[in-house]
Amino acid sequence: MKKGKNLINMFSLILISTLIIGCNEDSNIKSKKEIKIGVTLYRQDDTFISTITKSLEEIAKENENNDRTKVILDFVDAKGSTINQGNQVDRFINQDYDVICVNLVDRTAASTIIDKSKSADIPIIFFNREPVEEDMSRWDKLYYVGAQAEQSARLQADIIVDEWISKKVLIDKNKDNKIQYVMLEGEPGHQDSLIRTEYCIKSITERGIELEKLADDSANWQSDQGITKMNQWIKEFGDNIEVVFSNNDEMALGAIHAINANNVFTQKPLVVGIDGIKEAMDSVKKGEMAGTVISDSKAQAKAIFDIAMALSTGHNIEEVEGIQDNKYIKVGHTKITSKNVDLYIDK
Ligand code: BGC
Numbered sequence: 001m002k003k004g005k006n007l008i009n010m011f012s013l014i015l016i017s018t019l020i021i022g023c024n025e026d027s028n029i030k031s032k033k034e035i036k037i038g039v040t041l042y043r044q045d046d047t048f049i050s051t052i053t054k055s056l057e058e059i060a061k062e063n064e065n066n067d068r069t070k071v072i073l074d075f076v077d078a079k080g081s082t083i084n085q086g087n088q089v090d091r092f093i094n095q096d097y098d099v100i101c102v103n104l105v106d107r108t109a110a111s112t113i114i115d116k117s118k119s120a121d122i123p124i125i126f127f128n129r130e131p132v133e134e135d136m137s138r139w140d141k142l143y144y145v146g147a148q149a150e151q152s153a154r155l156q157a158d159i160i161v162d163e164w165i166s167k168k169v170l171i172d173k174n175k176d177n178k179i180q181y182v183m184l185e186g187e188p189g190h191q192d193s194l195i196r197t198e199y200c201i202k203s204i205t206e207r208g209i210e211l212e213k214l215a216d217d218s219a220n221w222q223s224d225q226g227i228t229k230m231n232q233w234i235k236e237f238g239d240n241i242e243v244v245f246s247n248n249d250e251m252a253l254g255a256i257h258a259i260n261a262n263n264v265f266t267q268k269p270l271v272v273g274i275d276g277i278k279e280a281m282d283s284v285k286k287g288e289m290a291g292t293v294i295s296d297s298k299a300q301a302k303a304i305f306d307i308a309m310a311l312s313t314g315h316n317i318e319e320v321e322g323i324q325d326n327k328y329i330k331v332g333h334t335k336i337t338s339k340n341v342d343l344y345i346d347k
């Protein structure tokens, strides 16, 4: 009898001390040893996406030292298949991950993934490929991290406008006071592709500069497709091309490759990209690319990480830096030309 009582006392002691340990300033904050974050990527070989994943890994590593929680990041590649991505999300759910991060293969088809996560009560952070608004409002534990697409387009336009104003004699090869251009678009239907294409041109015409579109087409964000498209356009329009707008750097680098391989230009067209990947920064430094716009992959990775940590440690999501409507973080851009490239290269 006495032994039993002692045992009970001991249990209550353990219980009380556990409560005390678990009880920091804010009683909502869970203290956890391990946080599991599953990340599914539309394509792991996408250069820009790989810069986000690299940054995420670095941030998690830094966090290891100054936090008592251990963060496990599990990256998987959907290889462009919605079926793969669905299976990957199923696995994260079955293995009871704390947060699921989804770089959607098809941004218009998020509902199945959302419904599954909702019934398992595991929050989702979408990134880089934005679900449509209707899907984003299906549940309150859905988040999106991406870039301010319109701003990137306007900065890209700025680069060309500045060049046009200062070097018009060189750029306006046919002296008609209009910019003859071709446009390399990203994947059809991708929000960054649609918005960048639209606002880049809008922003230039708003400033009273006339443009003439020679051609535009999708090269699916990829440099080899950029080369193919550009080669076709060079055959068709030759030296008439004055400017190449590209929705991202990979395709812009492809265009430059094609321009350098075809000996038809009296004056090479100006090429502008977006992303600020390393090869593009080098190309700006070399004077081959007129400029690019940094889409801050580190800041996007940090935003994903901050939301994931807040969600899995019970912190208030409103406290996350830069969050809007308790759902969205859209990171800003930096314009890069030969004038400031040295300040940003290798960073
Ligand atoms: C980037 C592209 C990338 C795409 C992937 C865009 O925001 O600019 O380089 O291929 O995202 O979804």
Ligand code: CA
Residues within 6 Å of the ligand: 171, 172, 173, 174, 175, 176, 177, 178, 179, 180, 242
């Ligand atoms: Ca012209």
